[in-house]
Amino acid sequence: MIKKRYITLKRIKRCSIDIIGLTKKLVVSNFWLIFLISLSLAVVVPALFFGVLIPTVNAQESSVSTNSRIRMSVVARNLNNPRGLAFRSDGALYITEAGVNGQGTQIPGPAPGVILDFGLNGSVTRVCEGVQERIITNLPSTTVDPKGTQLTPSINGSSQTFGAADIAFDRKGDAYIIIGYATNPIYRGNLGYDGANLASLLKINLTPKGKVVSMKKIADFADYESAKNPSNDDLVSDPYSFLIKGNHSLVVDGGANDLLRVNKQGDISTEGIFNARYFPNAQFPVQSVPTAIAIGSDGAYYIGEFSGFPFLESVARIFRLLPGQAPQVYADGFTQIIDIAPAPDGGLYVLEYASHSLLSGDGSGALIHLSPSGQRRTLVSDGLVLPTAMTIGPDGAIYVSNYGSYVGVGQVVRIKIAS
Numbered sequence: 001m002i003k004k005r006y007i008t009l010k011r012i013k014r015c016s017i018d019i020i021g022l023t024k025k026l027v028v029s030n031f032w033l034i035f036l037i038s039l040s041l042a043v044v045v046p047a048l049f050f051g052v053l054i055p056t057v058n059a060q061e062s063s064v065s066t067n068s069r070i071r072m073s074v075v076a077r078n079l080n081n082p083r084g085l086a087f088r089s090d091g092a093l094y095i096t097e098a099g100v101n102g103q104g105t106q107i108p109g110p111a112p113g114v115i116l117d118f119g120l121n122g123s124v125t126r127v128c129e130g131v132q133e134r135i136i137t138n139l140p141s142t143t144v145d146p147k148g149t150q151l152t153p154s155i156n157g158s159s160q161t162f163g164a165a166d167i168a169f170d171r172k173g174d175a176y177i178i179i180g181y182a183t184n185p186i187y188r189g190n191l192g193y194d195g196a197n198l199a200s201l202l203k204i205n206l207t208p209k210g211k212v213v214s215m216k217k218i219a220d221f222a223d224y225e226s227a228k229n230p231s232n233d234d235l236v237s238d239p240y241s242f243l244i245k246g247n248h249s250l251v252v253d254g255g256a257n258d259l260l261r262v263n264k265q266g267d268i269s270t271e272g273i274f275n276a277r278y279f280p281n282a283q284f285p286v287q288s289v290p291t292a293i294a295i296g297s298d299g300a301y302y303i304g305e306f307s308g309f310p311f312l313e314s315v316a317r318i319f320r321l322l323p324g325q326a327p328q329v330y331a332d333g334f335t336q337i338i339d340i341a342p343a344p345d346g347g348l349y350v351l352e353y354a355s356h357s358l359l360s361g362d363g364s365g366a367l368i369h370l371s372p373s374g375q376r377r378t379l380v381s382d383g384l385v386l387p388t389a390m391t392i393g394p395d396g397a398i399y400v401s402n403y404g405s406y407v408g409v410g411q412v413v414r415i416k417i418a419s
Contacts, residue, residue, distance in 0.1 A: 070416070118142055135212065141164070218266045231273050252293050259274075290305050397416045
């Protein structure tokens with residue numbers, strides 16, 4: 001069984017990730033607040049202005065103030081909307097980048113007035129022995145056009161971009177990536193050959209040094225959503241996170257609100273559905289928006305949800321799912337979960353994209369430890385700004401995609417918990 005994003009230290013053969021110090025603090029003020037995952041909104045969200053002070057990231061190996069046992073440093077930078085990340089068996093770190101703002105063909109978004117710009121701007125970056133290099137470019141992406149209605153309140157200078165969203169490796173060392181999309185599958189046909197890989201799972205054969213030998217589509221989630229629509233909701237597909245287990249992949253689609261299984265032939269089946277909920281302080285049903293999946297120490301699948309507009313605080317849940325059974329709530333009370341990962345004690349690490357409602361104008365994220373008994377402890381809050389994914393490294397440290405909704409200033413930070 002291959003657990004997504006985790007490789008034991010004994011499998012490291014030749015690569016090591018050098019710590020790259022962040023030499024310049026970034027302070028961004030008077031921004032609009034963004035979120036790019038909550039695609040399956042039941043209503044159009046009006047654009048709202050906020051004054052947001054983005055926290056600075058500590059330089060070099062400096063301590064995070066919330067916990068003196070935690071140290072955070074930068075290992076990759078200058079990324080374009082960094083998303084999922086994974087280590088290959090040789091210790092090299094691979095990072096998916098959704099890309100920069102598209103400027104090509106336009107298609108309708110998932111709500112009235114929303115316009116998506118198509119582009120070939122996604123990429124995959126490799127970091128090995130201190131060298132950072134984009135090894136794959138020209139991956140398809142879509143970006144919310146600022147001239148149209150915004151899906152969510154957005155931060156000035158950042159982008160609501162959907163593209164290369166996650167990466168994992170099989171036992172042979174072949175890479176698999178998923179590409180987001182963010183709207184009705186019917187519009188993908190307007191984009192021709194270049195847009196055919198949106199909302200898909202791709203298999204990429206790589207050389208030992210990370211050079212691309214071949215790339216092909218394995219599964220098409222847009223077609224599956226059109227044909228099946230498992231949640232019986234709006235037709236939207238945006239696969240965001242996945243893992244590989246044996247000969248199968250488990251994919252969470254944040255647009256379709258479901259968990260999908262893909263076999264080695266590329267056949268897709270529905271593993272779980274995550275329904276919308278009603279709250280007294282929300283006029284509309286709140287979409288689940290699943291964004292994270294991990295395998296726990298008990299072998300069950302754990303799925304984290306973001307929860308959609310109006311981005312209520314403390315309502316995001318973690319589900320536990322056994323194959324063939326319906327998802328059951330395992331833990332709740334979180335805010336805007338964007339990723340989860342297994343912790344050494346049998347618990348979970350939980351990454352929050354924002355620890356307060358996006359409507360509050362606060363873009364600070366958080367890394368939380370959830371113990372097997374249900375106790376919670378915030379490990380890091382200072383320095384995490386709209387983080388979008390995490391993985392456990394071969395050194396036992398936690399690697400997080402930080403500034404995950406920014407072009408050119410995205411990072412991957414290494415978070416080490418002192419023993």
